[in-house]
Amino acid sequence: MCNYERAAKPRPILSDFVSYIEKHKLYELFYELLTQLLIQQPENPVAFIKQCIQHAIRKRDIPRVILIAPPNFDKMILAKILQKEIGIRPVTLEDLSALSPAEDTCHCYNANEIAMRMKRMLMSGILHESGWILVDIPRNKKEAQALQRVGVIPTHVIHIILPSAENETQKNSKQRNYKRTLRGLREAFANHLIEIEAGTRTIQELGKYCVALVKIRKYYGKPLFFRIVLIGPPGSGRRSLAKYISERFNLVHVDFNHILEQACVQETALGEVLRLCKHRCGQKLKSEAKIQIVKQHILSSECLKKGWILTGYPKTVEEFKLLDMIFTPPNRVIILEVDIKTCRERLLNRQYNIITGSKHNLASSDSSITDQDDKLNVHLKDDIEQDLQEYEGNIEAIMQYAKETACVINARDERKCVKERLEACLMQPAPSAKPRIPPPTIDPMEIEFDPDDEPDLRSFDDIRTRGTPEPKYSFI
Known part of the structure; x- marks a missing residue:
């Protein structure tokens, strides 16, 4: 292969840098910068780019x-x-x-x-x-x-x-x-x-x-890898919707309850801690242990290459903040809006056959259900009231934390309508809002001078230009 072909071959952007590029809208910045550069064709492109970026800082949005x-x-x-x-x-x-x-x-x-x-x-x-x-x-x-x-x-x-x-x-x-x-x-x-x-x-x-x-800016860059958090009460259909979306957009469905069970049987230090907590009745799993389980999956190579949709986590604001602090935080937050009464009815109607293990919905018109009424029971995993009360006590704080970054979908209607709304939400650009966790502020008084620091390059401007003033450009 000749040098030209080797240089012309596109190099994929590492997944480690995708979240930073998306957060600061670097695709859009360079798209507009290159567009104006080709249209204006300035004599001094370096000075034009520098001034254009300074202009974009103030007027980009x-x-x-x-x-x-x-x-x-x-x-x-x-x-x-x-x-x-x-x-x-x-x-x-x-x-x-x-x-x-x-x-x-x-x-x-x-x-x-x-x-x-x-x-x-x-x-x-x-x-x-x-x-x-x-x-x-x-x-x-x-x-x-x-x-x-x-x-x-x-x-x-x-x-x-x-x-x-x-x-x-x-x-x-x-x-x-x-x-x-x-x-x-x-x-x-x-x-x-x-x-x-x-x-x-x-x-x-x-x-x-x-x-x-x-207020929503169009995305001009490479196709986004969806990193979706789907939040909803038990009975909202979050897992079945997540399964549908994962198949529709070729994503990895990460369900917290499922990966928790997997982590418990693993012969690792984390698995040993989880088994210990499981044997101690009434002891809740700490947030630090939960985020370690989630990170283990969503930072895997498959999730980084395909994208993911997460269900069953986070359940509290503290867990949400820990999720936002990982290297590839979610870029879509979707909340399923369903009243607790409807969820309770759905969960009570969702029963299983104690012999075959098959699931049934009593609200449906399935004739086979009446033949096995004595074999049906409420699913043992459905601790209905406790889960619903936990969700009801935390959802308001979660929505307050997510603010404009979250998309709320009415999930009370037929499943087909809810799927269409969910797809439409994903097809639109992400809401343009401030990051949920603002960047840390730096106190200038805490910055120490290091003699080995690079010098301020502005001091060399006169040397580079040799006294010739830099041209000033106006921007549209």
Whole structure:
């Protein structure tokens, strides 16, 4: 193999570094950095990259939205709702025309002129603090490509879809022109497009939904390995749902009760401790021992390569914090919302045959159940009241700890609906929220000077440039 082929062969990123990359959104950072570098093509790319990163530190999460909707939909009202909720500023053709009122404003309707004026507005910095939402811009694929060529790249493109009956009543020239240009716009923004069906929702409800979507940043990097914690009370169907998700997304299902039984029979120091606790009636297993059992499985090579879904753990906030402190913490937290009464009924209806060991549900219409009523009993492992009380006493604190990082799913409906909601939750980007465990603060007074420390490289700036000032760049 020649040197070129060896160098061109992609190298996989080690699993040890994946959680750090995801936590600090490094994929997204380098994606946007490379995009702007190729569009702007600066003479001094090193200075451009340095200043671009400094700009990204302050403005990286500012929303940039393009709104696409039929002509009979009032886009400005929706834009005003977003402006009120998150401070994002609407930009229209009239705003671009007002940049140079002395010039002939008819030129503003040219695709290249629209792009250049938009670029001029953004590089002036007046929208750096608020972000922007384009209303009736762009109107076709040519204008969209002109904006992309000058570096106007949105973070979200929202396409409002009205009911078909409402569209049919508005068959005029504007509607026909919109349908002709819609396909081109969708092609130009395929990587950022978000479809929203208006249905019977009011404009205020649509606005709130759009606000929630804008707060979620799209993931541009390599496919994520799911590391899911599925939390729910006994009887919520968490284990069967986890089994379905593990098969659907090729994940490793890690059930705490199952791996606990495995650890108890192993001839290890941990297994000996577990057997000792098991023989002592009423003695609970310490949190430190539980996390060791969990770490042993989710840090295995199979879980690091495939991803995992964890059930039965954590049960308390203390256990959740220990889980967050491992090298690859969960990147999805899903809570199944079911009332305790429903769970109790499900657990009481879940019985097993004491002879064959087969499981049955008394609430189902299975005719074979009536033939063996005398052989059925409640599962011995189902210590119903104790488990439900433990969950009920800890779930509020767990949700308070997880906050915006958790996704709550209604699990009271039919199993098919719950599966669809669970899949939809996983297919969406992870909630953009602060980390559950903030990084430790460093006291400057505790930092000691080491004579062997590397010198401050800023002192060599004048030597490198030989007195030539570094060029200053403006960013969109």
